[in-house]
Amino acid sequence: MENSFFSNLKCRECGKLYPKQAIHVCDFDFGPLEAVYDYEAIRGKLTRQLIESRPQSMWRYRELLPIDGEPTVGRQVGFTPLVKADRLAKALGIRELYIKNDTVNYPTLSFKDRVVSVALSRARELGFEVVACASTGNLANSVAANAASAGLKSYVLIPADLEQGKVLGSLVYGTQVVAIHGAYDQVNRLCSEIAGKYGWGFVNVNLRPYYAEGSKTMGFEIAEQLGWRLPQHTVIPMASGSLLTKIHKAYKEFIDLGLVEKTPFSVHGAQATGCSPISTSLKRGSDLVKPVAKPQTIAKSLAIGTPADGYYAIHSMNQTGGSADDCSDEEIIEGIRLLAEHEGIFAETAGGVTVGCAKKLIASGKIPADSSAVLCITGNGLKTQEALLNQCGAPRVINPSLREFEDQIYQPDLAAAF
Ligand SMILES: *Cc1c(COP(=O)(O)O)cnc(C)c1O
Ligand SMILES: [Zn+2]
Numbered sequence: 001m002e003n004s005f006f007s008n009l010k011c012r013e014c015g016k017l018y019p020k021q022a023i024h025v026c027d028f029d030f031g032p033l034e035a036v037y038d039y040e041a042i043r044g045k046l047t048r049q050l051i052e053s054r055p056q057s058m059w060r061y062r063e064l065l066p067i068d069g070e071p072t073v074g075r076q077v078g079f080t081p082l083v084k085a086d087r088l089a090k091a092l093g094i095r096e097l098y099i100k101n102d103t104v105n106y107p108t109l110s111f112k113d114r115v116v117s118v119a120l121s122r123a124r125e126l127g128f129e130v131v132a133c134a135s136t137g138n139l140a141n142s143v144a145a146n147a148a149s150a151g152l153k154s155y156v157l158i159p160a161d162l163e164q165g166k167v168l169g170s171l172v173y174g175t176q177v178v179a180i181h182g183a184y185d186q187v188n189r190l191c192s193e194i195a196g197k198y199g200w201g202f203v204n205v206n207l208r209p210y211y212a213e214g215s216k217t218m219g220f221e222i223a224e225q226l227g228w229r230l231p232q233h234t235v236i237p238m239a240s241g242s243l244l245t246k247i248h249k250a251y252k253e254f255i256d257l258g259l260v261e262k263t264p265f266s267v268h269g270a271q272a273t274g275c276s277p278i279s280t281s282l283k284r285g286s287d288l289v290k291p292v293a294k295p296q297t298i299a300k301s302l303a304i305g306t307p308a309d310g311y312y313a314i315h316s317m318n319q320t321g322g323s324a325d326d327c328s329d330e331e332i333i334e335g336i337r338l339l340a341e342h343e344g345i346f347a348e349t350a351g352g353v354t355v356g357c358a359k360k361l362i363a364s365g366k367i368p369a370d371s372s373a374v375l376c377i378t379g380n381g382l383k384t385q386e387a388l389l390n391q392c393g394a395p396r397v398i399n400p401s402l403r404e405f406e407d408q409i410y411q412p413d414l415a416a417a418f
Helices: 039-043 048-052 058-064 086-092 112-125 138-150 164-171 184-198 208-213 216-225 242-256 277-283 310-319 329-343 349-363 402-409 412-416
Strands: 006-011 033-037 082-084 096-101 130-134 153-159 176-180 233-237 266-272 324-327 372-377
Touching: 033 208, 048 216, 058 112, 058 216, 082 216, 086 096, 086 329, 086 349, 096 216, 112 130, 112 138, 112 208, 130 138, 130 184, 138 153, 138 164, 153 164, 153 184, 164 176, 176 184, 208 242, 216 242, 233 242, 233 349, 242 266, 242 310, 266 277, 266 310, 266 349, 277 310, 277 324, 324 329, 324 349, 329 349, 349 372
Parallel strands: 096 372, 130 153, 153 176, 233 266, 233 372, 266 324
Antiparallel strands: 006 033, 082 096
16 A cells, blocks of 8 residues: 555564564564664655644554554544643652643553554454453553454453453453453463464564554654654653653654654653562663562552563663663552642553652652653553552541531631631
8 A cells, every 4th residue: 555654574683574464573583573664755755744734643643653554443542632740840840841641542541542553453454353462451441442443353361450440441342351360471471372373463462563663652742742842851651661662763763754853862761669670670780671470569550570672671761861760559659649639630550650750760860850851641540549549538428518518618717717
């Protein structure tokens, strides 16, 4: 198709080119495969004006996404608000701060709708009738919803101990939800076996090169919404580390295509202390990621003990002068509340991780107080309510009586005295 500039898959290690099939590792060195494009052809065509003339969805950057035809799944996904967060900036002690608010991404309220839109559009082009995923919750919700709307049969495999909101948020779409006794890594291993045996389209296994590219759109949107410029600092939550590497790639592609000026930028990673294989190894000055056998954190969406893209995430952070940190369950809850109370945005636990780590990175000067930063808030707080039970107080209960209201809630005499 003429409209496609997506040319090949390519091994990140040895550079060997592969056809655009449902494959994800190199035969020679097991390196991950990545989508490549005909950038020369894109350079002549993709302009700011052309992008701005298109509908407000992630598909306005379609030349940089790995499908052949037009998107058929998730056409409305993306272009979430970039919120200038002056009150939170003050609380965290930084000059300029923005929230990239994917808590309201369509249709399942997390950034995973971006990756699923690409993976399922490609799955259809490749002729898959059954799609599936290994998930820490949000991916399962998005595969279930988007498969339902596309008329694809779906299976989602999750660790058995996920939050109610994430479980129900898959079941409601009529998908097959398979809960595994075990951590995410074990779920993922099982999925690789199933994918090999039955030939289903696993969005984050054999369709991973397509899936992963969807994350770039978060970076593209940040740059466009800042008025076609790059932020000095971007703080990104890490599970497998894929989102971080793809925001890095997005910024580089926009520079290479002349869509933004080449200004210095750093990408910083955020993890939960109870599962911080990537941030811990970065802090140690190593790029070898030591697996975490038993993740223990309320940020279940980020609880991947053996992160597939950890090595590349560390290189993205190092190459851009970025850093990483992790935060405890208490700091995660504090982060959720800071964001809610200052900006009116209710994020899930992963959002608490991002805010909590940003606070530390600013306090330590790794993100300077006189700089500008974007925080990537990737999921909605209504899905992880368990984390906040008994943490935010309780409503005061009265009878429907004005007298009780004035006795117990609001005293007009006292108020008049101010
Ligand atoms: C999946 C997920 C991430 C990051 O995932 P990566 O595997 O690092 O790309 C971040 N936040 C939320 C809420 C997620 O569900
Ligand atoms: Zn290779």
